[in-house]
Amino acid sequence: MADEPAEQELLTLQASSRKKKKPKQDAYLGGVSDRKLKGQLRHTERLYKEANKAAATINQWLAPSEAGFVEAEGIEETWQIQQQQIVAAVEQGAARKAFDLSLPDLGPYRCTYSRAGRHMLLGGEKGHLAVMEWQSGHLTCEVQVKETTRDVTFLHSEQFFAAAQKKYVYIYDKRGLEVHCLRGHAAPEVLEFLPHHFLLSSIGEQGVLHYQDTSTGQVVATHRTRLGPCDVMRQNPHNAVLCCGHANGTVTMWTPNITTPVVKMLCHRGAVKALAVDPTGHQLVTAGVDRQVKVWDIRTFKPLHAYFANSPATSLDISQRGILAVGQGRRLQLWRDCLSRKAAAPYLTHMLPLGGISSLRFCPYEDVLGVGTAGGVSSVLVPGAGEPNFDSFVANPYASIKERREQEVAQLLDKLQPDTIMLDPDTVGKVLKEPVDVAAQRRQEEAAANAARLASQRDKADERAKMKGRNKPTRRQKKKQMNIIEDKKPLLRAKIQEEERARKEVAQEAKRQKLESVPRALHRLYQ
Template identity: 70%
Template structure:
């Protein structure tokens, strides 16, 4: 008795010989050879382009940012810039440099949102814009007066400088475009890119908001806390954080004339303020030699760091690294916001003098430090965001793309009223208490009942006239000649009016004749 044939196992050779459907099997039902060839060629191009895009995506977009790792007993803060530059590629090595400008400092610095351009402002009037990655100077100007702060506007084509009396706006050629005389004696500048607002505060303690799209002053608030030179914006909600000499930090919005939040942070003047990109942590530094981290959601301190000298500048990178400048030395702390770090991530001594301003470059592992004698670019591995969002800021944008992005930003511009502490509250409905809702519904029902009673009373008082408004009668009234019916009465009234007029004229004539002497009456007319 023969056994029934069995199916071969999955790994058997017979299973391998089984024909698999081809990717383009659906093309077999197409009779047109030209159409079939075109479709097959299109599929091949799509497959090649998808493979190439996948390779480029893996090359351009790393999964996570790389940081320094120490081996053995060595710590990361012991690495010098020379050691880091020797371990990275030639392209990254060129991003570390020092500009020695000993006669025109101290310098304040600012980067564009894309990180391609850098603006420097010397205290003695030296202003310069450069495409720092290519080491190419865009423009340079000497204004011959004190300059305290600089910042870019919506892109690299326009930038602002807080000079001795007013704020001036320059273009990419270094030519003065506007003089903003409403910003008097400015000491700090901030630009809100989503609202197109330029904010300044200075010696008079006057916080000024100006819309750069149409040039109008949006708001002016008197802080009433003396001169202020410390200001930083919260990138999450657009609220401005100001540091004052009394050790307080105030938060301002353009639609409220008083600070929305007022915090006592230090036992002395506040020297620097910084906010992380998420807007959840606030970092402050004061003359009491402390650097404190605050939770903006609860307005409570998380932890504090003690130093041997007051910090003069602070900044937080896109990946949450904290940079602290003290004298000639700067420190970079990793994971120091959510929890208290034990030791700094990197340390560096500036060869160009004391630290005046610190700014992390977006999408780059670079920290820019404006110093008393120039500017230094420091390599900080893992500081920048490795995955570039071209919709937010495109470092590789062409001229056409930049123009389209500018138009899109203007069309999507937010109004100043949207600057609030909790931006998630915009668009939500405020739920009223149940008792208030119940009273409102009762009032609506009573008003409806009163209106119904009034309509019923009006309907009862209306006189009913049966047959007076039939269609036939309406038609006869339309066809009848109203003038012919009233003609006899009109003629009678006209005859009576003529008789009265004739009698009055005869009586008047008789009176005139009688008034003439009797001897002359025969000549009277």
């Protein structure tokens, strides 16, 4: 009996050791009385913890936030590295992005990419048009218009694209069916689409710049450049101002709300063959027949530096990371960090196997350069060219069908008016408040100018002789008729005088006879 308390104490200690301890993470749930709600909160907390662990595990495999470039080893320069070596060094997914499409019968070709960089648009000079998802090689549509095609461009999305054909500009949908024929754009040479304003612009042989709203179908503006035919035009992505290169070596900048160029720069001693604008809108690169490639500061309109070449450059383009692509015949040069300062040597070089270069376009958010040549289309790997991080509200390469539809609606709601296109877009919406003394002085000057104008108008009115109806249309016609029969004027005057004399005599005779018929006392009433 004496051992019973000891045994009971031992059993109590074992039972207490077998009890489960409550987890510390449930301490904040002590005040929750609803068991169902408490279970839901525990489940949510567990999901959050699992997600944090997964994010921490994946974080080390995420893509770097900065673009990577090719680095030379030893004494080798980067421009000596061949495209085959780059393709062999990268992963298999990136290596598939380099390819050559041989289309020797329908070129030369012009190529461009959609805003998201997912689709590529090809346009052959002999009428071949095609849209493809270039990464997977899937052909979306293909059509032969059987007419000369000089340029192509996507509209607000890859669902529609425009082609500058022999006579007019045509718009096609993703199936290759003709949707519209813009007859106002006659003989176009080059096209540009302003995505934030939904404006399709064209210029061609007549030197007339057209702006057309693709959302409403209205022609917003038509400007005559008066500088002859033009086949070089690019837009400034910063302020949507169009830059046109002309045969006299000048570059003009246009907005739809001003009929004259807002800027006119003399850039070369010959025709301008190509131009490109930096994505920041600060630098302009031009190439002319004088075999120079010049870099200009758009903010001051002054040249920064110039590059000399063996032959005139025919195509230019600038990537999102500031890499400049220069096409000369079959030779392709890529320059890195060449805009803010003068580079000593090119970043990469490549010799195209398909013929002379006709167009260059960097793919957004990819280290890829699309090259349209006389014999087809080539895709060249350029490490460090594209922006590694994309904004899904601007362009999402991985958007679903529903997201693309919603994005199109958002673009229409955020559409900007053509009046907002100007050299300095930061001035839109600003209100400049004048000081009190400056405003008072300005009002006094306006009042004095108005008073002087009114005084001059009054003086002119006083000096003007009053016509009193002498300038009526009937009077002018009578004068003209009198001038025609000037030789008969004396006879007519004599005849009129004779008729007047006879009328007076008849009137006097009638008066005399009337007086004889009344008494003499009443004659005074007929005087």
